[in-house]
Amino acid sequence: NEVKKIAVIAGDGIGPEVVAEAEKVLKRTEELFGHKFETEHALFGGIAIDERGTPLPDDTLAICKASDAVLLGAVGGPKWDNNSKELRPETGLLGIRKALGLFSNIRPAVIFDCLKEASTLKPEVLEGTDLIVVRELTGGIYFGEKFRRETENGQEAVDTCVYNVSEIERIARQAFEIALTRSKKLTSVDKANVLETSRLWRETVIRISADYPDVELDHVLVDNCAMQLLRRPSSFDVIVTENMFGDILSDEAAMLTGSIGMLSSASLGEGSFGLYEPVHGSAPDIAGQGISNPIATILSVALMFRLTFGYHEAAASIERAVKNVLDAGHRTGDIAVDKSSAIGTTAMGDLIVAAM
């Protein structure tokens, strides 16, 4: 049984608390399933700025590169918000994506029965919603040239959105592959009526679709998609889109489930390597109080087991444990209807470990 190396980046805010619970799950998996993990902790984000003067220290990158997968808690907080660009946690996030070649962000937006009420959408609208946003993560306007210049009309800022055919091909293929494992329906989102990158995007997705004759492909404009997600979220299955649109739509999709505290995500590159993290942020307002919800991070471990290691049995055990603990009525404060009966971060982690 091969030892799997996992780089663990606790990060900022509630990051360390929720990651600690996920590590308990790793340990329990070793006991139950005989898998072997070697974890190595690395500094990243705000804490790395404080301790090393950069959000992404070289040794952190080296640790990630020497690992089979990365588990990330959360990064950022108001403390670093007004820093110059190089000294901001986000810069580390963009840097690690690029450096590790994580060109695809997978964000499942699913409904947890016990959280249906937490959504602002009507339950009958939400019914049956189970979608995945596949977001291109290392191209587009995020990484194109950006600068300022003086012109005769005064100062001007420029961002450049660039996509080449191969960048679109690889994310399209990945989305088609995911669609094949689900209901074989793929929605490609672009703004082809305005943007040249979107026209290339659409052409390329159509060309790749020839290799996936069983997948039903449609194209939706980004403004319309923002509307349809609200109007009939259950009509979507897999959505694939470029970096900036994916940033907006994946957050919209996550929020409409009402389950944002429970959603996990994967950032993938070529091969099986991946970075796994909860969708929620670092929640500095509740950090250090031991009341944060570790479920999204624990489910990120299950996602890692499925997508990077192929440990489907262990993943199912985690997912089932989470379901059973929730069904038994246990809640952290963020998802409790009756806040007075809410349990803390470690109690929730312990219950899930015990239920595995």
Next chain:
Amino acid sequence: NEVKKIAVIAGDGIGPEVVAEAEKVLKRTEELFGHKFETEHALFGGIAIDERGTPLPDDTLAICKASDAVLLGAVGGPKWDNNSKELRPETGLLGIRKALGLFSNIRPAVIFDCLKEASTLKPEVLEGTDLIVVRELTGGIYFGEKFRRETENGQEAVDTCVYNVSEIERIARQAFEIALTRSKKLTSVDKANVLETSRLWRETVIRISADYPDVELDHVLVDNCAMQLLRRPSSFDVIVTENMFGDILSDEAAMLTGSIGMLSSASLGEGSFGLYEPVHGSAPDIAGQGISNPIATILSVALMFRLTFGYHEAAASIERAVKNVLDAGHRTGDIAVDKSSAIGTTAMGDLIVAAM
């Protein structure tokens, strides 16, 4: 009493039907309030492509420029969707905005009591929602240089997002002015943690805010805004943002009200000139059947009266008439709960005219 010249662009799909009802309202306004209008029809969009070989003929532009305001129905449809870029209705839309200097798009998202049920959001979440999205309309990635090029990595597409300080200043001022007439709360939306144009946007908005000490300004990242619109729509009042983000967020905001068939919009430039149109599209699937809802177009006339002509009394009369007709239970098919009792386009127009 000065004669006001209005260019009338019926456009495609249901455009001609809904515009015809709005023209009845103009006529009735002349009788009731003594205002004088001179309307001139112009070809635009798909129909202009068919009849003139271009979506925006020169004489249409000339008619608009010689007018005090433009009333637009809707443009586009599947018939022209696969045309080359110069022969697409959208190209006309972008062209007319630029040619008329319409740098600001004002999209009120309000709740119509009788349509609350039509929203997919829970009524208690929607309660009190009344917001305006102010979208920059002639800059950003829509109008920057776009091209393809061959590189060593294959074909590549490029879009350029450009904003200069004065473009941001004028839209910011307009948003602050609108905020002053409402609850003095302005939310500026950007992606300043990633984009250079957003950083210039934020700096400029903050600088302009010094001239509006009574307006409370806050900044929200676009991904977070897409979430917060869903989570607590009533917490927003005036939102100002750049072109691409505004396209997405204004559609999201419109859809969450459940009233998309009833919402009007204004595109404004310097001075009082404006183009007014319903938020909904050309609905080719129901065109020509006489069942479309003319209310959004009629309310666009009211918006024209307020923003371009300062005819507040006449505007109020239209708005009141719409409310009374709805309160009396009259509905077109799109907003009827009992579809069998729905009335047609002209019947709805006639009822509103009679109620003015």
